[in-house]
Amino acid sequence: MYNSQVGITPGMQHYIDRNQAYLAKRDQYIRDVVKHWKFDTIAVHGLYSVEEAIEDYQGAIIEPIFMSSAQAYRDSDEMAAALAYLIPTWCYSRIANPSTYYYEWTLALLEGYGFSGDTSACSTSSGMAAIMTAVQPFLVHKEHHHHEPRNFIATAQCYGGTFQQFSVRLMEERDIECRWVTDPTNIEEWARLIDKNTRFLYGELPSNPQQGFFDIQAVADLAHSHQLPLICDSTVATPALLRPITHGADIVVQSATKSLTTSGFGVCGAVIARKNLMTNIDNDELRRDFALYIKYLPNRDYGPNLHPLQAIMTLNDMRTLRSKMDMLSRNTQQIAEFLATHPMIESVEYLGLPNHPRHELASKYMWLVDAEHDPQYRQPVNRYGHLMSFCVRGGAEAARKFFDGLQRIWRATDLGRIKSVATIPAISTHQQQGEAGRKLAHIPPNLVRLCVGGEHPHDIMADLDQALNRLNTRITTAHR
Ligand SMILES: *Cc1c(COP(=O)(O)O)cnc(C)c1O
16 A cells, blocks of 8 residues: 555565454454443553453563564565555554554544544654644645645644744744634634645644633534644543544644653653545545554654653553543642632633633533443533643732742643642743743733642642742732
């Protein structure tokens, strides 16, 4: 499929036939068994079966970590078939690896949970690598209207690294125009920005840190009416709370570093795509199975591969994703309600607060997966994740004093942890984009981002309260 120039010898055909049987069996296992499981079962088992473990991996109950740079072949026929991608293979760890394979399949199945079509995934070394490798194939130069710059449309409220990748690496350095959407809830704004040189629509939701959100279904419909794909960064929600592909998105990027790797053991990413996606790029392989395409071709050549050890550590964290996201969301709801009534707080941004301007829209999409099958709930329940932000009364200086007074909550540029972590975006994650860029993305200097962990909420509230109250006495003293 990827290398039609290769002549197939009878020896190669033998390997192709043998592997065809293997692939047919795997597809049947997915169709007849795995696709009937609930979310938790897929998260725990993925494609790694008892049968496979006993036949191939000496019965290891945990997916083995294949710390090997390359795979050996029986003979030249098998090697030729493998390197031409005519049989499933992992060749060389930059291209593929059995450990990253299990991680990829679990994520593909979780993002595709409840979707009638098929999904596949490509692992990457980080979330930024996932974004880069998801957007690059649509920015190829060969298409129409050479004299005009290619463009794409993206939500201005996005992760600071994404803002830099799009505005500096793509716009400034490569003459590719990024058209920012400032109010993504306004479909008219998206629509106005599309023209014949547009290659894709990109949206982060909920956005980090300001809780930006948009109507996925409506934006996907708009994209598709122009034969364009919709790419979503769904890092903050995770597939336990939101699965954009089931609502019409074509591609999802994950910084698996975050809530998918709650333990915080390392950096990791993934691109998950529906098969047969929408695009105006004339490339059948790309359209048919985007994740496999980027894995086998562009990423082979660029090399943003994930280490197998990290793949298994993340996979291990993902097994308990649903219950963790439920607990972390409930904790965050309590903290957000507490802060919303605190006299030293100017405003709180959390989609779970009923008076948040995007609460109703987010409530249409953000549900704890399988809550209706959970004896604790027996009905659908909304959950909004564990990222929130708030503005401290008294401006930038007060925000820093409060921040420095935190005792239990960690001061770090991180999120998604089982430990509560806070940062001030204007001096950290969104520092590089400057004043104008922050204004565009609505990041005031007194904004604090808080990602609530698994501690008891009372202990987190106590820490926030003591740090805020220090501020109060200082301000009062100054006024006396
Ligand atoms: C952290 C983050 C990224 C970047 O991911 P890395 O794994 O740090 O490269 C992208 N998008 C969002 C929403 C993030 O929070």
